[in-house]
Amino acid sequence: MAQRRRSKGPGPSQGELLAAEEDFAPTQSASQVQRSLERLSPAQVDQKVSELVQYLLVKDQKKIPIKRADILKNVIKDYRGVYSEIIKRAGRTLQQVFGLQLVEIDPKHHIYILVSNLPRLEVENLKQDDCTAKLGLLTVILSFLFMKGNAAKESAVWEMLRRLRVDPGVRHEVFGDVKKLVTEEFVRQKYLEYNRIPHTDPPEFEFQWGARAVKETSKMQILRFVAKIQNKDPRAxxxxxxxxxxxxxxxxxxxxxxxxxxxxxxxxxxxxxxxx
Known part of the structure; x- marks a missing residue:
């Protein structure tokens, strides 16, 4: 009797909660999600999206299939009312910044993996544990440079990254010191060139493709990557x-x-x- 009351009361067991979450997530209507979003601040939602992105990247490093139940339990938690919005934004970030696509490989049990959309790059000097993340950031920068005429001012690159929520002035939870990674590590590895623009006062700098990037990928591969991200034909x-x-x-x-x-x-x- 008491057990039945607990199942109907405000405090379900952990097992009941997970089962409810499993059923709840895919049936959210747009109006339900919108009402839930209105009860949260943009900063709260952004933080949860960042947590989910990091969680998925860690799982991908170990090549472990990702269960939706684990996402709900370990990341979403009390934010399950906006689950669909968080997963959508996290998927967009993974695609735009890291070149990764979240793919459901088992619709019945809701199991996901991350699939790389990145052009081929050897990245032999990157540590294995953070290779995927850094490769994604590098590819985004190479794409931006090519689309801008093969060179871009440092300020333009930083502004592009800020729009993707990667601020070179703020330590990133995945990349660490972004400015150091881009201007020192990628340059030292010859993926990027970082040169002063002549006759600028105060000094301005620009980025170009480095010799290693030219050897390890092609402009057509990069263009196809951009086209896939934007869902367009490369000939556009x-x-x-x-x-x-x-x-x-x-x-x-x-x-x-x-x-x-x-x-x-x-x-x-x-x-x-x-x-x-």
Missing amino acids: WSTQYTEAAAEEAAVGGLFQDVNTPGDTGGASQGARRRTW
Whole structure:
């Protein structure tokens, strides 16, 4: 009798709460979520999104499938009324900043994994435990530089990162000292160049692709990454697409010259197919 009253009362057991959360999360209506959001401050929601992003990155480092029940229990907790909004914002951050997509691999048991959308980069000098996160940040910066004409002022790069909630003046929970990571670590590893702009007073600096980035990825790969993030066709950026295609054609021509000197076009077509 008492047990039945407890199940209907305001204080459910942990098992009952988890079961309720499991059923609750996917059935939230837009109006329910909006009402719950109105009871929270933007800072509270942003903090919970950051916690979820960090939690998912840690799980991904260990390649452990992520259960929705664990997300609700360990991260969402009392914020389950805005679960769908938090998971949506966290997914957007993972995609925009880290190049990762949250994918449900088991709809019945609600199990997720993170899948990388990043272009190929070796990042051999990055520690394995934070490789994914730093690779995502590096790819975002390389993408920004390419889309801006292959160079951008330092101030423009910082402003772009701030819009993605990565402030170079504030220690980041995943990246640590962002400014040091970008201007020292990435530069030392030759992924970026960081040079003073001539005749500027006070001194201004700009970023460009470094020699290692040029060797390990291509402009077409980066353009496809940007297009996937924005859900567009790469040809939507005609200037960048022309430049990236010209680079690919040059690489394909080199492949043809080295491997099939007697071919009049077949090898170039084959090389292009392999690249695409």
